[in-house]
Amino acid sequence: MKAKILNLLAENARMSLAEIAGRVGATPEEVKAAIHSLEEEGVIRGYKVILNESDLGVSKVRALIEVKVTPRRDGGFDQVAERIARYPEVTDLYLISGGFDLLLMVEGDSLQDVASFVSAKLSTIDGVISTSTGFMLKKYKESGRIMQNDEEYERLKVCP
Amino acid sequence: MMKNMNDSKCAHREFVAEHVKQLPKSGIRRFFDLVNTMDDVISLGVGEPDFVTPWTIRETGIFSLEKGHTSYTSNLGTPALRREVCRYVEKNYHVSYNPDNECIITIGVSEALDIAMRALLNPGDEVLYTEPCFVSYPAEVRMAHGVPVPVETRFEDEFALDPEMLRAKITPKTRVLLLNFPCNPTGAVMPVDKLRKVAEIAIEHDLVVITDEIYSELLYEGEHVSIASLPGMRERTLFLHGFSKAFAMTGWRIGYACGPREIIDAMMKVHQYAIMCASTMAQEAALEALRNGEKEMARMRDSYCERRNLIVDGLNRIGLECLLPKGAFYAFPSIRSTGLDSTEFAEQLLKAERVAVVPGVAFGACGEGFVRCCYATAASEIMEALDRMGRFMESLKQQ
């Protein structure tokens, strides 16, 4: 049941308890308890909205940064990565296979903000060999949601 | 000067053929017109998936146009699609057909049904079919100058066909038996023992069986058994299937028929003159559906299953007795407890609470006392519809 609940929440984290209950075949109380225990266990870390900021006129600056790191003898990439993860500017952080090691998504109010984070903080961390920053110009899709609005398409209301 | 003898009586001769004039307008059509005059309606009245066709299939259709594949195909359909269809049918239904001459690609099951009737019936031949049923069945028979003969299916049999009731309707003129399990509008399936008996009856009376298995992937319990796979049935069964429901492709208009060569050859003649071939783009997209669409299909099926449980629980809770349908995406609750007939129920519900359901009588006389609620609708809408219907039920009690 927990796996089913997680699937539904991943699709829509604001789905009502009643709807989840109906769809997984449980009572709302059981669903509530299951979600609570998933939160306690730390499987669910939080709930977040997916925004299309371009409609809002908010101008946050985002960058994807590829980082090369010297792994440490005791603990590999974890120490550097966990350190980088503490910066609030860093919204996402992954260890990646291939030509570089860590991939970061960084958010700031301006280009300056992000640039100074990279030069003053990220580059100076022990173990960071090099960085390569790409600023995000336009968002087409996030977390499975497409940003473009398709034309309204009306289906028949009654058909055989 | 020539004088038309009819001039004095009327402006012109009767333009429309008698048998077409006699066709009833589909009950759904009337209801549709009513719904369309209203806003803020939650519709449980559709008969199609609420999903958009999976992207890989759409993309293949687009690519087909990009490549410039815009000509006719062979009358039977592209060889590649026929091969893939026969592979799919063998794998899932355990009947093998030769793609060269035992399979034809059609404009949906609708066309397959039409050309099958035209190919098989002599005027006056009787066609047995179960009711409540898909609205086109009796009309298709009439348009081919046959005589439709309904066999009732009952709530207490979970809307499966009772072999003895079937037997009772057979006459020397009976030629064809038309089956549809899982069933629109009841969601019923056939238990295998009953299906075996039906097969025996078909053999005994030398009937052709047309089996419309368009909902067979959308099965939530048990395993689907096609009557074509039962002993002695392949040679007298025409298997109809399509992409509309399982792959959410209603608007593409694509389906197929598999059967003995004699029947496919005859259908091919009608198809060749009336249709030429199914649309090339749709055929190429359908091929992609069979090759790479099963995962998406399973995902959609699981989603319907969740919503089935939601709606059936809800209907029973508000006092509309409803069986748990094993297939398709329709719930078919009884509304007898309200004392209304199905048309009154649907119209009053629509006017009072703006929820559209289809009166059961639209699917045949024995559908009276029931309404069809399609659950291929967002779960949140289903819940809202159930709330509104619950309110409606309360208001009836207070009257």
Ligand SMILES: Cc1ncc(COP(=O)(O)O)c(C=O)c1O
């Ligand atoms: C039982 C049944 N058969 C056939 C059809 C028509 O299918 P197609 O889109 O393949 O013509 C439908 C559609 O509602 C149906 O419910």
